[in-house]
Amino acid sequence: MGIGLIGKKAGMTRVFTADGIAIPVTVVEVPENYIVQIKTLEKDGYTALQIGAVEAKEKHLTKPLIGHFKKHGVKLLKYLREFKVENPQEFKEGQEIKPEDIFSSGDLVDVVGTSKGRGFAGTMKRWDFSGFPKSHGHRYHRAVGAIGNRSDPGRIWKGKKMPGHYGAEKIRVQSLLVVDILVEEKILLLKGSVPGPNGGLLVIEKSTIGYRKKQQLKQKKLKSLVENLLKVGEAS
């Protein structure tokens, strides 16, 4: 666990290393993030930082929320998220958190987002069932098939994979590489894909499994990509 940031997915593209390897990257726009509240052991029973981002108008917030922001002397913000930290005394309320302060290129991060909603989906889409033949006399194509036995057990097992609502749920993608941080443009480049549509809200935090041996080997392996990244010009 550690401090994280609120960002927005802008889309995917690719960047090159000097020796011609194309890296698929997700572009994450990071708006100004502020620490709204610091939760302490004495007062709240645990230590955490409440971080907010994206300025909001007064008419779009509830009165209790406006009061909360005024109490801590922070701008009115649209989104709030909490991050458990062990050293809350190092931070100040109202302080701006920048991506370059907590991440550097070459780090591993987790990204939490809401996946694209797919509505009421069948088992082939939702659970990767293989379905039935499309031809050769079949009249049963994408349906579920058998879902249980006969009189023993005489019921359907709990948790049986069936059609239903799919997507629009919280998903955490673990251990993505930070390829580059563009300070002036307020952009993070992460290797690989993240959940949700373009413009979707994301939470980026330090990888929870980054300390594992396998992840560290991966990080070491990918180090050359970050070092050899082909940069043309500085910020315009």
Add this chain to the structure above:
Amino acid sequence: MSRILEKLNNRYLPKKDYPNFKVGDTVKVYYRIKEGDRERIQPFEGVVIRIRGSGTDKTFTVRKESYGVGIERIFPYYSPNIEKIEITKIGKVRRAKLYFLRNLKGKVAQRKIKEIKKWEYEAMQKRKEEARKEKEKALQEATQDTETSANLND
């Protein structure tokens, strides 16, 4: 492409001085290949059948026929491994994607693309350029006219 992705172009888009090739042209792509410590340049010559994407994501596909077998190669437009590109033939086609070439073979496929000689192409470009300039001139005069008339009205 979104506005935010366009910001990346300043940072990651290498300057490439390729000739202005388009779909239907026959090009020779000099691609750098690394074999252990050695580096060599391999040319790949064929017809451009597709140009897609924008920004760093732009790619083009080159198709050639080798011993009766069709070979297609997709090159990232901004790949640092492309040494240079030469246009060997300028072709005139009526489609943006020449996927129909995949079903044709040999001479039949070649005949589908009308070759334009270089001087013809240059003359065409020149004519286009002149027409554009004339149009601009006319437009400028027209705006000046309206301005002067507006002044008179004052």
